[in-house]
Amino acid sequence: MLEKSHDDAAAERVSGRLDWNLLRTFLVISQEKSISAAAIKLNVTQSAVSQALRRLEAHLDKRLIERHHSRFAITLAGEEVRRAAETIYGNVAELVSDVMQAKEEAIGRIHVLTASRIHSAVYDEFWSQFHRRYPRIEVNLDVRPSSEIVSILQRRGGTAGIGLCRQKPAALDSKIFLQQRYAIFCGANHHLYGRRDCQVEDLLGENFVSFSSDVFGDSLSPLAIFRDEQGFSGNIVATSSHHDEVKRLLIAGFGIGCLPEHSVKEDVGAGRLWRLPPEDGVCTVELHFLWNKTGHRSMAESLFIREFSEHLDRYTLDERLTSYLPGKPARLDNHK
Template sequence: MSQELEPKKGRRFAQSLDWNLLRMFYNIAQSGGLSEAARQINKGQPSISMALRRLEEYTNVSLCKRGPGGFELTESGQLIADVSQEIFESISKIPNTLNQASEEIRGRVRLQMITNLVNDSLNRPLEEFHRHHPNVELFISIAAWDVIQRNVIRNEVEVGIGPASQRLPDLSYEFLFSETYKPYCGKSHVLYGQKISSPADLATYRHILTGADEPLELIKFRQKWGLGIQIAGLSEHLEEARRMTELGIGVCFLPTAFAANAVREGTLYELMDDLNAPVSNIFLITNPKALEHPVHKILIEHFRKEISL
């Protein structure tokens, strides 16, 4: 091997390393592949592949195997993935460490939830928490339910709010409230103003689906009655799914609380009074093993107070 190709070592390695490449590889390893990493961090797969290639060139080793058998880390890749995890877990503790140094309760609490939750059991704890601790920043982000769970277990967010179709053993799930889903249509739709006698009556109509945010209970309900085979539209954002429904593009199952204002205004019509409509349970999701800053613990206690009512 020539002198130019010899890998850098020690401090020279650390000083010359593009740390963004290490962070990108950490995301790839945690996600189990390039395409899933691209989806989770909202970047194009070509940029993910380029970052991996640059890190392999810098370390002068192959970090993963890609082929018909799927994605797999090499031995060297696993070593770097383990070191990367330790680095980023240590970095994630910096805000907590800094906050603990302050006598006054300040800092930031990171919540992540599925889109457009409408319920007082979510609003009251946040309102109470802010009233008692106005100097704390509430940082709220939106993600699909599976991403929320992964981010809570990685300590990238302190609190998750969402369904739990598949539970991770290291997380805590506490029931917060339920969402009922019913089918709706817009004014220009042929069904506007009519009530169906059975969900099967909707099987011949085109539906608007909500992608990754669709709860498992609703998926099973649609499959049972043969709904959504004919697709009129798709959006993982409920606001856009509602927009398409109001425009008469198709029938869409929406949470009743989320659709309530549009129903009152007449832009949406509820097609089914069936009490057996699908119900999705929403949970407070936390990591019992996470390093707790007092401000995080206080917010979680506000939610638990709401749960106990």
């Protein structure tokens, strides 16, 4: 490695001690061509400007200004310093401008508790837009039963939640996300499959596949109330807290059961499920967007709650149930 020359070492020592304020003062002196005028522009005393000039000359070991009575002249060394100071000042001004205009990038992590299998193109589009806007926010989508979601949010255990909530606790704020119409279905392996003359009376003795929350007082109790009012006498032979597992058991022929109509259109069309009476469905169940009113939230969490709430406001409840984004053509899958 080559050793530094004496001049290089001296220059490094000077630059390490050099104060930007001294260069700025000298730049104003050179622009105003007067110590007193520079003091007025900098809003300091004339003595302070003179001292700054002497310190800069001492640091550089060069005379920067020649003053004889009324004559004011910048030396050759002073011209070099002036040009360097102008360049530095321009770079600093550009840096400040860039920093002031720079948009703060949101970072952090959000923990969203959600019911299983939400079918909504509007919901899918939200996540696409959110990631494009905030690529450094880490997302954890945690699938839980609705009763757990409500309980965890009450304890401020998550950012927000999407779930069924018949009675909203005082600690939570909410907005209706989806209004899901439930109907009764059976699978291709069930003896009622394909029966177009089937009536509600024909269902009363059939065994049921049910959601775990389909009990009196829980989030899906309207389904339990419907069965009770209609006089269904069959047994509940299988349960699950997950949409896809209830659907799997229905397709397997375990019994009849309720599912959100919009979520199984493709299964009905493909012949995996059969829609049973009543014609107008069983009940409408609301899926809520939920968050705790109290407690500290990070920037990422506040952004998510605000952006998702505003996103929902752009669409009607009916539009949120569609399998394609409103205003855009439906995507056609090509089957060979």
